[in-house]
Amino acid sequence: MGVGSTLYRTWLQYNEVGENGFRGMYRELLGRIVVAGESSGAFAAALRELELGAKSMLGINPEFMNAAPSSGSYLRIGIKTGEASSGDRAVSAWGKEDEAFSLKRFSTDDSIRLELTGGSSSGVLYGVFFLLRAIALGMNPQELAAEETPVNRLRMINQWDNADGSIERGYAGNSIFYEGGEIVQDTSRIRDYARMLASVGINAISINNVNVHEIETRFITEEGLPEVARVADVFREYGIALFLSINFAAPLVIGGVGTADPLDAEVRQWWAETANRIYRHIPDFGGFVVKADSEHRPGPFAYGRDHADGANMLAEALEPHGGLVIWRCFVYNCMQDWRDRSTDRARAAYDHFKPLDGKFRDNVLLQIKNGPMDFQVREPVSPLFGAMTRTNQVLEFQVTQEYTGQQRHLCYLVPQWKQVLDFDTHAVTSGGEVKNIVEGSLFGMKISGVAAVSNIGNDECWTGHPLAQANLYGYGRLIWNPDLSAEEIAEEWARLTFGNQPVVIDKVLHMLMASWSIYESYTSPLGVGWMVVPHYHYGPDVDGYEYSRWGTYHFADRDGIGVDRTVASGTGYTAQYFSPNREMYDSLENCPDELLLFFHHVPYSHRLHSGSTVIQHIYDTHFAGAEAAEGLGMVWSVLKDRVDAERFEAVEARLAEQAEHAKHWRDVINTYFYRKSGVPDEQGRQIY
């Protein structure tokens, strides 16, 4: 029995394991645990977790010992001995090998001996979570063996939490970090979160919104740092480095320096002193996350400097301490004139950053959103991946469902992320997939990885929708190993969360795997995106962003729809891709259906590869999508009495809301296009 309700315990349920789960063998194996070496930090957390898991799943209190017993089963845990890694401090702190673990089995007829060896205390912790997961999944101990090294070095979560307790784009209650302008006194829920994150391999977290407001700007002052350090202490225990989002204008706003010009000596001095101050309080501080010159945030542009000037100045300050600067590429003109069709927001990140390739210091990473726009249900992959070969990079995903149903709709996002990671940029002859780029070795990056915006808050179930827990779980698992399939991850999560009943697993797996496609089908069609209520980003508003400053258009008129981004007649965005992607997207014939309207303006009568016209596709997918959304609820209803009432009802309520809201989506979208095109539905279904 874990802590709290089944909703709260997420995938760390640690339910009692029965005999068909090899209870006897695991009781024997975990009855005695040999601890080799000193167990501090994450190693200590690992042992506590093992104790909790053994007690909860197996009903035993393991005996911890220093030396191996002469006979019988036992588990031995230790850290691999070897030379410490060397070189650049900022970068070496993120050595993958330190986070690797191996699990070796030595069986005899009547005993099993397991040896869990971590590259460091973090590796031990990941190994223990692996082992506990194996037990919960009902894996045969006779088949246990593993040799795992995380594929990505930086595996990060970004909290968009504000000091006032709100969460930007949060759909699961208020912040677990802040209340009323201050960091919470009771950090126990933060600790539970750190444990959840570590269980899926996360090793870095930024704890405040990238839009840094007044109070958070002061986190890096002598007054603010002791409070931040309390949080860093919690995450340190779980092998997670703490980062802060900073305000680029801090020297001006709180430093008493008359400027924030990155080339100004006083500014540089102020940041150097600030770095010294931070590391006095938090010796292993991860570094800064920076949103600069983006959506009205201050940045180097005000002083005629570029992003490299800005990032390098901060990097120089952090470098002596081994800190990183994670500089976001979400930079575009958010005061665009909708009447000007030559400006294309999709081009912006590439246009801003590509020319700066090679100009950034070794401890700077550029954080690039998965697509060129902003976490839409469907976008092409950002053309920056592959285009910058001499710059450290972090791929940014969004676990919080800002544009994908806000955790009121079910949308399992791992399949989408998987497509991004598997996308071949063709930057090299072969092996140019995004996952190989962000993994770092392809272009020899010093440090790289993946970050994502969290979806948690202080809701009982953490994520608003109980099934949205799968996205947080899946994010961690996928970036640990991008070769896991979305199904494998979904199944793992479902088993850990709901237990190993086949019917439950089968239904939940089906629901999760179908959900992204369902959500896409009743919302914005064929990659066009943005048909949501401005600001809130929930619910349909086809023209909501059509005349806006945000650079987010569909150009639908009575004849057709879509954005011409071709070289010949459009914005030329397609040229930002490598061949043959550029030709594929540029060509009306070869462009994939699901991205057609992202790249081309076509008449409603245009025939898709699917054989359907664009207008009929819109009608068909929206009718089918709303029906499928209703179907999710029917599938779930089968699980009544197979899932505890608390979780069953919570999910049931969300699915009912989704089904109703999907009909609203269907009818608004269909009505909009019917009124505009005048083309009747071939099947004569009800359109208003």
Add this chain to the structure above:
Amino acid sequence: MGVGSTLYRTWLQYNEVGENGFRGMYRELLGRIVVAGESSGAFAAALRELELGAKSMLGINPEFMNAAPSSGSYLRIGIKTGEASSGDRAVSAWGKEDEAFSLKRFSTDDSIRLELTGGSSSGVLYGVFFLLRAIALGMNPQELAAEETPVNRLRMINQWDNADGSIERGYAGNSIFYEGGEIVQDTSRIRDYARMLASVGINAISINNVNVHEIETRFITEEGLPEVARVADVFREYGIALFLSINFAAPLVIGGVGTADPLDAEVRQWWAETANRIYRHIPDFGGFVVKADSEHRPGPFAYGRDHADGANMLAEALEPHGGLVIWRCFVYNCMQDWRDRSTDRARAAYDHFKPLDGKFRDNVLLQIKNGPMDFQVREPVSPLFGAMTRTNQVLEFQVTQEYTGQQRHLCYLVPQWKQVLDFDTHAVTSGGEVKNIVEGSLFGMKISGVAAVSNIGNDECWTGHPLAQANLYGYGRLIWNPDLSAEEIAEEWARLTFGNQPVVIDKVLHMLMASWSIYESYTSPLGVGWMVVPHYHYGPDVDGYEYSRWGTYHFADRDGIGVDRTVASGTGYTAQYFSPNREMYDSLENCPDELLLFFHHVPYSHRLHSGSTVIQHIYDTHFAGAEAAEGLGMVWSVLKDRVDAERFEAVEARLAEQAEHAKHWRDVINTYFYRKSGVPDEQGRQIY
């Protein structure tokens, strides 16, 4: 010299009067003031005002005396002697005769004697403001004479201020009443406001938002009332009665009664005790303003009761103390399904309240918005006026420019209000104008009048846009005497505010008088309304309310636009009007152009009475409107150096924003309809 900046002083500038303003004669006249009788309350305020005005405009300190001097000029002020009014206490407190004043002139060759007589101290105060206005306007004292009685008894302002300091639909800063959940300690700005209101004849104010939140619900408790009483004290000095908006669920929420059912004895008892409590603290408390069963506010429906049950229950509690219940008729289904075309929000107020005519107690007034929707730039007049002949009524206007440019655009609303007041309901053979209905005598109402939502906040100029002061001024003046023309009022305001320079008056008058029509022309066409960004109500969003729960549609498709509210084929709303209005609106031929799309769905090719097609009208008005908006700035620029820099620049900045935003309106609306209709502009102007 008045108090504060020229922005702050609004129309009470009291600038020095020169010789061509009859300075000498007025100095003589106001040098000696004979005060007849005891001067307390508003009489005292009147004398203070006179002293201030004399000093500021004429540079003299009047000598106040008890008896008339034997010779020379002087002003005599007193209250008319006569029997006190009798009858129903709640109603008699609002006697118009008490508020009347007369100004009589007795001239000789070398002196002027003026006698100002008020029906009560309030009448004196209004008379003094009349006199000071006459001086400021440069009126010849030899022509001074007046005999005025306010046409409407209740002349009210509704503040939509919240205890947290915010103002619902406020566009002029924060509340002057509240800060951080409490009534402000320093009430001096409230006093300045009371003075402004009294200067234009307002005699009632509700000081909190009709949406009553948690803190404001407690204003009527033993803890809250001493604070409210402090504010009542301020307004009392200026003859203004204080009202509170109340929470219908108060017995349940703060009263410890298990219900708010209006027929429940305990509830009635609780309200009776509450009334006793209120009047112990505020003996002349005006009464309650109630928004019930409207936009999710609690009300009698929850208990299967109707509005009469709810209002009468409150009225019974207030009756012994002479208090009024002002019950708002803004009741409609705000959870409407846009797919259901049979429900028509325009019908709602009539459908809800008409059947209850005659069922309300004598101290209940129904507050009816000017139109059936919600303060759009153009709506027909509410059909409730004239339809209810046995119920006290208050007409509600909105001075704050929620849908009319939010004080960032210039929109002088007096011409609109004037149209409403002059609208002939045809409820009687002749004389059925709305002004005659709300004035009360036509149907023998016990008490009636006009209320409006205020446009002020703590901005230096009170109203965000300095020229928006004209709306507050104009509202007061118009409801004092609905036969004043919009031009007369505008000219008065301009002279008082900017002085008597002809070129300034001419330009300002031109700008004000043109502004409503300009705003209408570049926003939503032909009475259709609602093409604004949802919730904010600023800026264009043609489909913003098209698929919404608020019952606010235009039904534009590729062929046509408009709402069919006819009897034969539409919602039948037209039948709520008396003949011949009903036939006029019902007929496509006779319906006035400016309301065509409110009543009819027509093809874009439909030809208006103006000769233009609907689509060409849209293009033409939007091009012309944006051009005219730019023209306002050009007119104003002529006044540089003729208006003090502070006001000149404040207005200049607003007009520049308006000009820019008007182009955005123009282009969004034109583009929307061009993309939908496919009809090109006859003049080939740029549409996107």
